Amino acid sequence: MKKHFRMIAILATLMLLLGSLAGCGSNQAQGSNSGTGAAAADFPKKNFEFIVPMGAGGGSDVFCRTLVKTVDDNKLCPTTITIVNKPGGSGSIGWSYVAKDHKGNPYELSTVSSSFYTGPISGQSPVSYKDFTHIIAVAEDPTLLVVPANSPYQTMEQLLEAAKAKPDSISAGGSSGLSMDAVVFYALSESAGVQMKYVPFAGGGETMTAVLGGHVTFGFLGPSEAAAQIEAGKMRALAVSTEDRAGGLLADVPTLKEIGHDVVLSQLRGVVAPADIPQEAVDYLHDMFKKAVDTPAWKEFVANNFMEEEIMGPEEFLKASEKQSEMYAKYLDKIE
Known part of the structure; x- marks a missing residue:
């Protein structure tokens, strides 16, 4: 009988030991997963x-x-x-x-x-x-082609006719000489067969100031730059560079493609x-x-x-x- 109880005690001890090892393995696995999560959670650590x-x-x-x-x-x-x-x-x-x-x-x-x-x-x-x-x-x-509210040009066609009648009399302001503004300007000039002057600025803010101040005949601005001025009646959009017309406030603004110039950017x-x-x-x-x-x-x-x-x-x-x-x-x- 004593021998029987001794065997039971040995088996119980082995089971406890195995359970302890399994627990360690489980803890190690959880620790590894936790470490992976912590690594991901480490980002961002700085500003x-x-x-x-x-x-x-x-x-x-x-x-x-x-x-x-x-x-x-x-x-x-x-x-x-x-x-x-x-x-x-x-x-x-x-x-x-x-x-x-x-x-x-x-x-x-x-x-x-x-x-x-x-x-x-x-x-x-x-x-x-x-x-x-x-x-x-x-x-x-998209890019808008805009003029100040007091501009004599009500349409893009009128502006281009004036440019055709008197070369270099029309100037346009836009961002840097290598911007989308400049690409649209030169592509449009070629399409319309006119010669105009391009005046590059550091950004849309300077371009908007130049347009509103009458320092250039028209300008190229993004909608986010021009929207407030258009709503306030200080600026007018003559055309947009997208394939289709914009909506809302710009719904009546024609695309360059609509007025005969295949310039879409x-x-x-x-x-x-x-x-x-x-x-x-x-x-x-x-x-x-x-x-x-x-x-x-x-x-x-x-x-x-x-x-x-x-x-x-x-x-x-x-x-x-x-x-x-x-x-x-x-x-x-x-x-x-």
Whole structure:
């Protein structure tokens, strides 16, 4: 009987030991999973710098500030995102700062515009879309051709007739010589068979001031830049560069294509970061900005500024950049 009880005691001890080992294995597995979660949760640990490579008040600036404000208002980021304007060189100064000086740094962000593509094509920028991690594209932004309210030109046709009658008498203001504004200007000039002067400015804010002050005959502005002035009756839109007409306040504004000029261009809006950032950072940033653009406040901004929502993930955004680059290469020879 004693021998029997001794065997039972030994078996019980073995079972307890095996249970203890299984528990350790389970704890180790949970610890490993917890570690993976902790690694993902480690990002972000620092504040972000969001570089706008254009001047304050322009379309890119308004876009970025509104996007970051939406993130802040909805508490989507545990750290601070600070907007920093670094204009110059048609955007090349700001983009070089992000891509070359901060390669691999997920805390440096920027946006894209037409000169993001035209700069490297023309040899004016040392970096191209290939030097960036594409995070998310969120909208397409058309270009408006606008005049001050006191302009004698009520239609684009009238303005072009005046340009044809007196070469170089008409001047146009727009962002930098390598912007979408300039591409549209030269393509339109060629299509209409007219000779006009193009005056480049650091950004949409300066262009708007020049148009309102009568320093140029007409100007190229994004809807987000021009909408308030149009609503206030200080500015009039004569044409839009998209395939189809915009809605709302701009419903009566014809496209360039409608008035006989096959010039169709729009500007992609999105967020990029330097190349070689960790995948967990790409995923986090994409999800964060995706949540922001899904909010009612952001959708209202897009609608009020006559943008077209165009959400793309990293891979699709990169492919879109390739197509944008090809498109601008096609038009860039129009720029003198």
